[in-house]
Amino acid sequence: MEINHLEKKIKELGGTKKSPTCQKSEDVNLFLREFENELNVNLPDLFRKFHASFGAFSFNNPIQVRCKDLPVTSKDEYVKVDYFYCFDMNCKHSIQKIIEHQEGHLPKGYIPFCDGEPGDLICLCVAEENYGEIYYWWHESSMEHNLFKIANDFGRLIAKLQVRDESIGSQEELKKVTIKAKPKLLDLLKKSGYGPKSNG
Template identity: 25%
Template sequence: MVVTPVFPKTQSEAIDQAEKILGSKLPEDYRKFLETYNGGFISPDKLEINPKHGKTTVDILYGIMDSSSNYDHLDLVKNYNNKKHHIPAGIVAIGNDPGGNYICIALTDDKYGQVYFYDHEEPNKDPQGNLTWDNLYLVANTFTGFLDKLH
């Protein structure tokens, strides 16, 4: 795996602060990735989702930025705050594909650390308007497993 850095290095304290905002500790393997690379372009970048959705390309994995960053749209925490009305609680977008779909990680107890593909073109609200997981597709049980699936 090769990661091309895009963002400045981040500090453990910034990750701790992000975890407070997210309301959960990040899975250890994903936290280590942020500490080492702080997101960026990844190669290989092809991901097999499932037979229905086929493959996608991971465009970028988000990082944690400071307030002076020019990369607000690629900031993990800012994305979380901007998307929390579209993505179910306990799910955090950690990257995207070129079509505007998200790569997400689960922070809920029963699915903690699992990585999902979020299809933004599919509905994810029940008749009462509550967010559902109907457009989330499991791609790996861990962040490391997700990285291993890239080809």
């Protein structure tokens, strides 16, 4: 997959907002090289190109990805995908600082690059065995069972992203909910001293 395909996909998702606190785009390649040297890792080429193109950002729309093996997902098996971190070590949202903060919790060989649900991370595997694969790190699980594969590589992760529907339903659905809840709601209001009074 080429970088232009990823750029097109991000545009289809509604675009991004650049982080106001992280690096300027022209510095990203320098930060990427420093990061690789410091941690003695080689980042996949497409991953590097994506970060060189976008830097640190958040999405304009709420975004999700399917993670079917995670035990705490909603019934549709999707998790939130949010803020993409930067590689500038001086930034408070840098990948290096996330790694330092999670030392002893996040398994070695996994690079956190994005927020998931609150407290969770989306990671790139740079270990030899599963190199390039993307995993969801669930912070509430034990070290032995806290990584769940999302995609075979970074390109496939971006391809799988979807806009998250956070609406509470259509007007017709809302009407049905109101009708179903009305008797119970009225009963509660009456018991509280509010609402219409009973006859007799």
